[in-house]
Each structure stands twice: as C-alpha cells, then as structure tokens.
Amino acid sequence: MTAMPRAERVEMTSLSTADEPSRLPRVVVIGAGFGGLAAATGLKKAPVAVTVIDKRNYHLFQPLLYQVATAALSPADIATPIRAILRGQTNAEVLLAKVADIDKERREVVLEDRRVPYDYLIVATGARHAYFGHDEWERFAPGLKKIDDATELRRRILLAFEQAEIAAEEAERRRLLTFVVIGGGPTGVEMAGAIAELAKMALARDFRHIDPRQARILLIEAGPRILTAFPPKLSEKAERALSRLGVEVRTGTPVTACDEDGVQLGEERIPSRCIIWGAGVAASPAAKWLDAERDRAGRVMVEPDLTLPGHPEIFVIGDTAHALDAEGKPLPGVAPVAKQQGKYVAKLIQARLADRPAPGPFRYRNLGNMATIGRRAAVADFGWLRVNGRFAWLLWGLVHIYFLIGFRNRVAVLLDWLWAYLTFQRGARLITGPNT
Amino acid sequence: MTAMPRAERVEMTSLSTADEPSRLPRVVVIGAGFGGLAAATGLKKAPVAVTVIDKRNYHLFQPLLYQVATAALSPADIATPIRAILRGQTNAEVLLAKVADIDKERREVVLEDRRVPYDYLIVATGARHAYFGHDEWERFAPGLKKIDDATELRRRILLAFEQAEIAAEEAERRRLLTFVVIGGGPTGVEMAGAIAELAKMALARDFRHIDPRQARILLIEAGPRILTAFPPKLSEKAERALSRLGVEVRTGTPVTACDEDGVQLGEERIPSRCIIWGAGVAASPAAKWLDAERDRAGRVMVEPDLTLPGHPEIFVIGDTAHALDAEGKPLPGVAPVAKQQGKYVAKLIQARLADRPAPGPFRYRNLGNMATIGRRAAVADFGWLRVNGRFAWLLWGLVHIYFLIGFRNRVAVLLDWLWAYLTFQRGARLITGPNT
Numbered sequence: 001m002t003a004m005p006r007a008e009r010v011e012m013t014s015l016s017t018a019d020e021p022s023r024l025p026r027v028v029v030i031g032a033g034f035g036g037l038a039a040a041t042g043l044k045k046a047p048v049a050v051t052v053i054d055k056r057n058y059h060l061f062q063p064l065l066y067q068v069a070t071a072a073l074s075p076a077d078i079a080t081p082i083r084a085i086l087r088g089q090t091n092a093e094v095l096l097a098k099v100a101d102i103d104k105e106r107r108e109v110v111l112e113d114r115r116v117p118y119d120y121l122i123v124a125t126g127a128r129h130a131y132f133g134h135d136e137w138e139r140f141a142p143g144l145k146k147i148d149d150a151t152e153l154r155r156r157i158l159l160a161f162e163q164a165e166i167a168a169e170e171a172e173r174r175r176l177l178t179f180v181v182i183g184g185g186p187t188g189v190e191m192a193g194a195i196a197e198l199a200k201m202a203l204a205r206d207f208r209h210i211d212p213r214q215a216r217i218l219l220i221e222a223g224p225r226i227l228t229a230f231p232p233k234l235s236e237k238a239e240r241a242l243s244r245l246g247v248e249v250r251t252g253t254p255v256t257a258c259d260e261d262g263v264q265l266g267e268e269r270i271p272s273r274c275i276i277w278g279a280g281v282a283a284s285p286a287a288k289w290l291d292a293e294r295d296r297a298g299r300v301m302v303e304p305d306l307t308l309p310g311h312p313e314i315f316v317i318g319d320t321a322h323a324l325d326a327e328g329k330p331l332p333g334v335a336p337v338a339k340q341q342g343k344y345v346a347k348l349i350q351a352r353l354a355d356r357p358a359p360g361p362f363r364y365r366n367l368g369n370m371a372t373i374g375r376r377a378a379v380a381d382f383g384w385l386r387v388n389g390r391f392a393w394l395l396w397g398l399v400h401i402y403f404l405i406g407f408r409n410r411v412a413v414l415l416d417w418l419w420a421y422l423t424f425q426r427g428a429r430l431i432t433g434p435n436t
Numbered sequence: 437m438t439a440m441p442r443a444e445r446v447e448m449t450s451l452s453t454a455d456e457p458s459r460l461p462r463v464v465v466i467g468a469g470f471g472g473l474a475a476a477t478g479l480k481k482a483p484v485a486v487t488v489i490d491k492r493n494y495h496l497f498q499p500l501l502y503q504v505a506t507a508a509l510s511p512a513d514i515a516t517p518i519r520a521i522l523r524g525q526t527n528a529e530v531l532l533a534k535v536a537d538i539d540k541e542r543r544e545v546v547l548e549d550r551r552v553p554y555d556y557l558i559v560a561t562g563a564r565h566a567y568f569g570h571d572e573w574e575r576f577a578p579g580l581k582k583i584d585d586a587t588e589l590r591r592r593i594l595l596a597f598e599q600a601e602i603a604a605e606e607a608e609r610r611r612l613l614t615f616v617v618i619g620g621g622p623t624g625v626e627m628a629g630a631i632a633e634l635a636k637m638a639l640a641r642d643f644r645h646i647d648p649r650q651a652r653i654l655l656i657e658a659g660p661r662i663l664t665a666f667p668p669k670l671s672e673k674a675e676r677a678l679s680r681l682g683v684e685v686r687t688g689t690p691v692t693a694c695d696e697d698g699v700q701l702g703e704e705r706i707p708s709r710c711i712i713w714g715a716g717v718a719a720s721p722a723a724k725w726l727d728a729e730r731d732r733a734g735r736v737m738v739e740p741d742l743t744l745p746g747h748p749e750i751f752v753i754g755d756t757a758h759a760l761d762a763e764g765k766p767l768p769g770v771a772p773v774a775k776q777q778g779k780y781v782a783k784l785i786q787a788r789l790a791d792r793p794a795p796g797p798f799r800y801r802n803l804g805n806m807a808t809i810g811r812r813a814a815v816a817d818f819g820w821l822r823v824n825g826r827f828a829w830l831l832w833g834l835v836h837i838y839f840l841i842g843f844r845n846r847v848a849v850l851l852d853w854l855w856a857y858l859t860f861q862r863g864a865r866l867i868t869g870p871n872t
Contacts, residue, residue: 057598057867074510076864083642084865093644096598096867114602147868162493162532166550206519208529408855408863415851419844427844428512429520431493431532432583 024049024091027349028109028118030099030286032059032082035318035338036124040092041085042346047353050092051116053109057081057096060147061404063335064413066187068150069276070194071158071202071426075147077412080405099125102289104311120313120349123286123300124342127319127333130282130297137258141180141275144187151432153276157195158431160274161203164210171271177215178272180263182255184221185229186371188278189238192219193374196245201424217247218270220263222254222279227379229332229369234379237388241377281333286320295322295330304361306345315348317341323362331364335403340364372396375421460485460527463785464545464554466535466722468495468518471754471774472560476528477521478782483789486528487552489545493517493532496583497840499771500849502623504586505712506630507594507638507862511583513848516841535561538725540747556749556785559722559736560778563755563769566718566733573694577616577711580623587868589712593631594867596710597639600646607707613651614708616699618691620657621664622807624714625674628655629810632681637860653683654706656699658690658715663815665768665805670815673824677813717769722756731758731766740797742781751784753777759798767800771839776800806832811857 025048029036032054040052058079067073086092101110102123108115129143142152157179164176181192199215206212219226219242225235226242226249239249250265257264262271283298292308293301299322300308306323308314317323318338323331331337344362351358368382370392378393380386387395397417404410416427461484465472468490476488494515503509522528537546538559544551565579578588593615600612617628635651642648655662655678661671662678662685675685686701693700698707719734728744729737735758736744742759744750753759754774759767767773780798787794804818806828814828823831833853840846852863 057594057865074512074864075868076510076866079866081642081865083639084861087642095602096595097602114604147866151868158493159532166531166533168550203519206517206523408859408861411851411855412848412863415847419847423844425520425844427848428510429493429517430512430515430583432511432587 025119025353026051026117027120027122028053028116029122029124030054030109031124031126031284031318031320032056032085032094033062033124033126033318033338034335035126035320035342036122037082037085038339038342039122039124039315039317039346040342041089042343043349044089044091046091046346046350048091048120048349050089051095051118052082052086052092053095053097053099053111053116054082055096055098056146057083058147059085059405061409062145064400064404065144065147065150066190066194068147068428069144069153069157069191070198071154071429072194072420073413073416074428075151077409077416078404079147080409085405099289102286104290104314107313118313121315122342122345123290123314123316123320124318124338125284125286125320127281127283127297127299129277130280131277132280134258137277140258140260141182141263141277143277144191154428155431155433156274157198158429161199161207161210161212161215162431163273165207166209173210174216175262175271176273177210177212178262178270178274179215179217180270180272180275181217181219182258182263182275182277183279184219184223184226184249184251185278186227188219188221188276189226189242189371189373191276191278192217192247192249193242193245193372193377196242196247197374198426200246202426202429217245219247219249220253220255220265221249221251224252226251227371230371230379230381231386234381234386234388238371238373238379241373241388244377245374281319283320286316290314290316292316297322305348305358306341306362315345317345323364325364334369336367337364370396370399461555461789462487462553463556463558464489464552465558465560466490466545467560467562467720467754467756468492468521468530469498469560469562469754469774470771471756471778472558473518473521474775474778475558475560475751475753475782476778477525478779479785480525480527482527482782482786484527484556484785486525487531487554488518488522488528489531489533489535489547489552490518491532491534492582493519494583495521495841497845498581500836500840501580501583501586502626502630504583504864505580505589505593505627506634507590507865508630508856509849509852510864511587513845513852514840515583516845521841535725538722540726540750543749554749557751558778558781559726559750559752559756560754560774561720561722561756563717563719563733563735565713566716567713568716570694573713576694576696577618577699577713579713580627590864591867591869592710593634594865597635597643597646597648597651598867599709601643602645609646610652611698611707612709613646613648614698614706614710615651615653616656616706616708616711617654618656618694618699618711618713619715620655620659620662620685620687621714624655624657624712625662625678625807625809627712627714628653628683628685629678629681629808629813632678632683633810634862636682638862638865653681655683655685656689656691656701657685657687660688662687663807666807666815666817667822670817670822670824674807674809674815677809677815677824680813681810717755719756722752726750726752728752733758741784741794742777742798751781753781759800761800770805772803773800806835808832 061078167173203212287294319333370380372378378396380392497514603609639648723730755769806816808814814832816828
C-alpha cells in the first residue's frame with residue numbers, strides 16, 4: 001500500500017522528502033476559502049509545488065450558509081471537497097491539518113505534529129464572528145461561519161417550534177416563538193428574512209397547538225440603518241421588504257446583554273429562546289502566528305502588494321488582511337475581494353519567478369453588492385445600477401448559482417430552490433446533533 | 437400567540453385539555469418509523485384522535501442510510517419531517533418527545549415532563565444494534581441506525597484516508613487504509629460494497645501520497661454465509677460480486693475483540709482504524725416500559741393479533757415485536773413487516789370501534805428481499821423469481837425510489853444516483869462533527 005509513483009507525482013514536493021532540497025519553489029496556502037482556492041488554482045501552470053492546508057476537507061460557499069441554517073439547503077449542496085476541486089491540478093496537494101504557528105525565520109508552517117517548509121506563504125484563514133469582548137454571549141447567541149454552526153442553528157430554530165407546540169405556559173410559548181437576530185449586515189438580514197419565511201410558509205400548517213405564523217422575528221442593529229455597505233435608499237427598501245415579511249427591524253439599538261432567556265436592549269427586555277449572532281467579525285489567529293501588526297478586528301496590516309511588511313515571501317489575503325482601496329479605505333470582508341486577491345498573489349508570484357516586473361499594487365474591482373430578503377425580494381448595487389425587488393432577486397439567484405463550485409452543487413441548489421419556490425416547503429428540516 | 441382554533445382542531449384531543457374527557461378515542465403511536473407511520477396514516481379516516489410521539493422530528497428511510505455513511509446521499513434526502521407527512525391528516529398531532537415509561541394501569545405514556553393518556557397504544561420504537569454483551573466495543577465499532585450514526589461513520593471513513601495521506605509510518609498508513617465491516621447481513625454487505633466503491637472510484641485520483649485503490653476492506657461474518665435471509669445461491673453470487681469489488685469476505689469468523697487499533701478474529705489480528713458494526717440487533721427499551729415477556733433480542737412477545745398478552749388495547753409492531761409467521765418462525769426485522777403490521781393494527785382498531793368482526797391473526801405477505809453490492813450488482817429474491825446482477829440492481833433502485841416518502845426526496849435521490857453513476861463521484865463528501 002505504498003504511494004504509487006505516477007508520472008504527475010515525480011516533480012512534486014513530497015512530505016516524506018521535505019528535508020531533501022526540492023527543485024521547485026514551494027508555495028504553501030493556508031485556508032481553502034475563496035481567497036486560498038483562487039491563489040492555488042491561479043498557480044496551476046506555474047513551476048511551483050503548491051500545498052493547500054485546511055482544517056476542513058471542504059471548500060464552503062459561505063454566502064448560502066444561512067439557507068442551511070434555515071433548512072432550505074443541505075450542507076453538501078454548498079460544500080465541495082478541496083481534493084476534488086484540485087484533483088486535476090497535478091502541482092497541488094492538499095493537507096487536512098490544523099496550523100499551530102508559523103515560523104518566519106525557518107520559513108515553516110508548524111502543524112500539530114510536523115512542519116511544512118515554504119518558499120512562498122499565502123495566509124487565507126478567514127474570519128470568525130466577534131462578540132466585542134463578550135465571548136460569554138456565544139453560548140446563547142451562536143454565529144454562522146461553519147457547516148456545524150449552520151446545523152446547530154437549524155436545530156435551535158426548529159426545536160423552538162417543537163417545544164412551543166408542547167409548552168404548558170403561554171409566556172414560555174411566546175418566548176420560544178420569539179427569534180432575535182443580532183446584526184443588520186447581509187447575514188443578519190438574510191437570516192431574519194429566511195426565518196420569517198420558514199415560520200409563515202413552510203411550517204404554517206404543521207402544528208396543532210401553535211400557529212407558527214404568529215412567530216415574532218426581530219432584527220437588531222446598533223447602527224442607524226441596516227446593510228450599511230449599500231446606499232441608504234436600498235437599506236430603506238430592504239427594511240420595508242423585511243417589514244412586509246413581518247420582521248421587526250430595530251436600528252440604533254445596541255444589545256447590552258444576552259443570556260439563555262433573551263436579550264437586553266438597554267432598558268428593554270426581549271424574552272427569547274433563540275438568538276442568532278450576525279454581528280461583528282474577527283480575523284482568525286493568523287496575526288498572532290505571524291506576530292504582525294493588526295487592526296481592531298485582528299486583521300493583519302499588509303503592504304499594497306498584500307505582503308507582510310518586511311516579508312516579501314508572505315502574503316495575507318481575504319478576511320485575514322487589512323488591505324486598503326485606492327481611496328485609502330479598508331476593503332470589505334467579502335468573497336470577491338478574497339478571490340481577486342488570491343488571483344493577484346498567484347500572478348505576482350509567477351512574475352517574480354519569471355523575473356518579470358511585478359504587477360502594481362492590488363486594486364479591488366467592485367462588481368457589486370447583493371443581499372436577499374426572501375421570496376422575490378433582494379437589493380443589488382452595481383454602482384452604475386441599483387435595483388431591488390423581483391429583478392434583483394432573480395439576479396441574486398443567478399449570480400449565486402453561477403459562483404457555486406461544481407456542476408452537481410449548481411443543479412442541486414437550483415432544484416432545491418425551484419422546489420421551495422413552487423411548494424413553499426423546505427427540503428432539509430432535520431433536527432440533528434446532540435441528544436438526537 | 438395562542439393556538440388558532442381552526443375547524444379541524446375542534447375535535448382533537450388537545451394536550452392542554454387532556455384531563456377533560458374527550459369524545460374521541462385517543463390512539464397514541466410511539467415511534468414514526470415504517471410501522472408507526474403506517475399505523476397513523478391507516479387511521480386517517482377513523483373517528484379517533486391520533487398522537488404520534490417520536491424523539492426525532494423526522495421519519496428516516498433506513499434502507500438507504502448506508503449511502504449517507506458513504507457520502508453518496510445527504511441526510512435530508514432520506515429523511516422527511518413527520519409533521520410534513522401528517523400535515524393533511526387533521527385527526528393526527530405530532531409530539532417531539534422522549535418516552536420514559538408506560539403506565540399500563542392508568543393507560544398513560546410517561547414523557548419526561550408530562551403524561552399522555554391513551555385508549556389504544558401502538559408501540560413501534562424500532563431497534564438498535566447489539567454488541568452481544570460487549571457494549572464497550574461500541575466506541576471502536578459504531579453501528580448504523582440514525583442520521584447521526586451515518587454522519588459519524590462518514591467522518592471516520594473519510595478521515596481515515598486524510599490521515600493516511602499524512603501518515604509518517606507505513607504500518608500506520610496500512611492500518612488507516614484497512615476498513616473492517618462486522619456482520620454479513622444487508623447492512624454489512626451494502627456498507628462493504630459502498631466503501632470499496634468510494635475508495636476505488638470516487639477517491640481514486642484525489643490523493644498524492646497514497647493510492648486509495650489499495651485500501652483493504654474486510655467483511656466479517658460469524659455464520660457460514662453472508663445474507664442468510666437469502667437462498668444460498670444468491671449468497672454465493674453476492675460474495676462473488678463483493679470479491680470483484682476487492683472486498684475480502686470472511687465467513688465462519690467470529691470477532692473476539694475490538695479496540696481502537698483493530699479487531700481480533702480468534703488468533704488473527706487485523707489492525708484497523710475504522711471498524712463498522714453491522715451485526716446484532718436489540719429492540720428498544722419498550723419491553724422494559726411494558727414490563728413484558730421478551731425474546732433474547734429484547735423484542736416483546738405478542739399475540740397473533742400483535743397485542744400485548746392481557747392488554748388488548750396495546751399493540752407492539754415492527755422491530756420491537758417478536759411476532760410469528762404462519763409456520764411459527766419469528767418474522768424478520770425489515771421494513772415491509774413493520775409497514776404491514778402498522779396497517780393491520782389500524783384496521784383492527786377501526787373494526788373494534790365499529791363493532792365489526794376483527795380481522796384474523798396478522799399474516800406477513802413476503803414480497804421479496806433485496807440487497808445491493810455496488811454498481812450494477814445486487815441480489816433479489818421474490819420467491820417465484822431469484823435474480824442477481826444488473827437487472828436486480830436496477831430493480832433495487834426502482835423499488836427504493838418508489839418507497840421513499842415525498843416527491844422532493846425521490847427526485848433528489850434519483851438525481852444523486854444518476855450523477856454518481858455517470859461521474860463515479862460522491863456528492864456528500866463532508867467531514868463534519870466534533871473538532872471540525
């Protein structure tokens with residue numbers, strides 16, 4: 001059962017021969033999100049040996065994760081094995097492993113039980129949600145970044161309706177049927193809209209002692225409006241679309257406490273058994289590994305060419321990086337930024353290897369922002385075009401299908417959506433996990 | 437948010453009014469597997485109030501569970517919310533709750549925090565795997581009965597290949613690439629075949645340091661042949677089909693020990709990191725709740741009309757019951773038996789309520805047995821017709837699609853199979869769960 005030496009493997013940097021000198025420069029990519037994958041595939045034809053390290057075995061299409069949390073899609077519909085994506089790229093290998101540290105002196109990535117040497121390092125480890133110094137809230141108000149977060153939220157949401165059905169007291173039933181989404185960014189807006197649709201359509205006729213349509217859904221935002229990345233007019237449209245779905249939107253309302261019985265909004269108490277965190281974002285521990293200067297969200301400050309200051313061989317991209325646009329404002333933590341940065345770094349490395357002049361500083365080309373608010377409602381901002389309603393919703397769907405990876409997932413998501421659209425049902429209404 | 441009184445709800449036994457006398461006889465069904473659901477839906481037009489109690493919110497199509505464990509299908513493809521199935525049945529309600537006991541004197545089902553009174557009780561709680569007095573083996577050799585079992589096995593199987601890819605020592609790599617399936621019944625045969633296909637096709641080109649096609653898959657059976665429910669000739673065919681897939685079949689080989697490093701077969705030691713239990717079956721604790729006479733597998737001994745001796749108001753069906761066929765042999769624990777028993781009990785209750793003569797004793801109509809062994813190979817025994825190979829495989833697929841519940845799941849499974857057949861890939865290759 002030894003490794004079969006195939007033609008394509010001969011020129012690879014094998015782990016087992018990592019201590020021998022290799023002829024090909026070694027590029028190590030940490031993280032197979034949008035940024036890391038774009039960098040790895042951008043190096044497909046480069047004379048390098050690429051190693052992609054990720055702690056999970058799949059690339060996740062995060063923009064649709066809220067649909068897993070609200071029972072519309074299955075996890076497998078929006079996740080693709082990293083190995084399958086890179087199967088045909090013979091200069092790439094994939095390691096399922098957790099990174100413990102980065103040794104900049106020896107140019108090695110430190111895993112739990114081994115070290116992986118690099119000539120170039122691309123750090124694309126993404127972000128998690130931040131609780132602004134209130135990490136104890138996480139237990140009561142979980143966020144949404146991973147598949148397991150999504151199935152846990154799905155469990156909590158569906159379980160709330162089940163428990164309401166058998167609740168003996170009216171106050172408890174009310175508490176169980178109150179859903180609080182914290183954070184008015186795209187995640188929060190999409191979650192609130194999807195929960196409202198779940199309650200008002202898919203579950204409407206399934207219970208005997210409660211009417212799920214009476215569920216109360218609140219979207220809480222500390223700032224003055226929701227969807228601040230969009231122009232104020234589209235924020236307004238989104239707010240109105242949410243109201244039509246029955247979501248109570250509260251802007252200018254900071255959350256002051258979270259516990260298992262509800263949330264505190266200053267003086268006001270909202271009793272709830274299901275709180276969802278869609279607010280702050282904190283970068284992964286990459287800044288600590290790199291011992292680098294970071295911003296308040298923990299993102300690594302990078303040079304205009306996305307390198308770590310003083311380390312032209314280390315690149316930091318995506319949600320892990322604090323990069324600036326042409327006007328000097330930090331770039332948002334969205335998929336298109338990460339993808340473009342990944343491609344840029346792949347080009348830059350190739351230029352350096354070929355002794356060609358390096359491309360200029362990284363410039364983000366903003367192709368637009370979109371968010372959906374449920375059935376036939378969305379907002380889209382392309383700069384030159386701002387749309388909302390049915391057309392924006394169709395566009396949103398097309399764009400998301402297009403950017404999904406793999407034919408199977410595209411067909412699966414399209415069919416699930418078609419089915420949900422026609423029947424008002426949800427295809428993945430399973431309560432799984434602990435105690436089931 | 438009080439319950440909306442709808443026309444259809446007026447005549448229902450509401451939980452909150454359970455202590456008032458109800459006009460309709462209350463039928464409580466414990467378990468929404470094949471038997472319980474058949475009983476509940478069989479009472480659709482009966483003048484009764486049906487309460488279905490299950491600890492999970494979905495009905496599971498267990499015959500395809502092994503395909504979830506081997507990454508071919510998503511959990512949602514073979515699970516349907518019980519509420520959605522019974523949505524249109526206005527005389528039925530569903531409770532998500534765990535049963536703690538049954539109070540035969542007071543005619544109440546005891547839940548964790550309440551009691552549900554019944555006039556008729558149908559116990560259809562299914563079975564779990566048994567370790568023949570070696571419960572400590574469960575940790576090392578998990579079985580396959582629930583969705584969470586399947587995702588855990590999927591995690592172990594996929595993780596074994598990932599860890600083999602980075603294993604430093606040849607012995608450990610070999611151990612990681614050895615899969616041992618214990619038990620030569622349909623579950624074991626189907627698991628062994630599916631793991632072989634996963635290794636030899638879907639994963640074949642995805643690794644750089646191992647060749648998944650070199651994986652060793654063993655199917656261990658203590659008895660003299662596999663698939664003992666089939667005629668010896670079909671067992672032979674199945675064994676040959678497994679060998680063609682590269683599965684080593686060992687019959688007449690009892691397992692004497694299991695630990696985290698492998699299994700012991702008498703003198704012989706098989707080092708393995710992934711052991712799967714497809715052997716013995718033990719009934720749920722229903723016999724204990726009922727304080728009833730049981731067989732060695734814990735199944736409740738029932739009268740020819742499936743009632744508990746001395747309790748004509750209590751029925752025990754499916755894997756929970758030890759019922760006999762016309763020749764006095766115990767009926768097998770398969771879906772068709774449970775379904776036919778559920779329908780029979782529904783008819784019997786209706787006959788009693790209408791003061792019609794009760795139907796005779798329960799008679800199982802055996803419509804056939806099937807098991808699949810991978811791509812284009814299966815065995816099927818209809819008594820009058822015994823087939824194997826491609827035709828049996830097609831038949832197996834059609835029958836399973838036909839018996840799946842819900843249009844969405846039928847389409848989803850059909851498309852997943854079609855895609856897998858054409859591309860040799862698996863659609864749900866996700867490692868999820870603890871530490872991911």
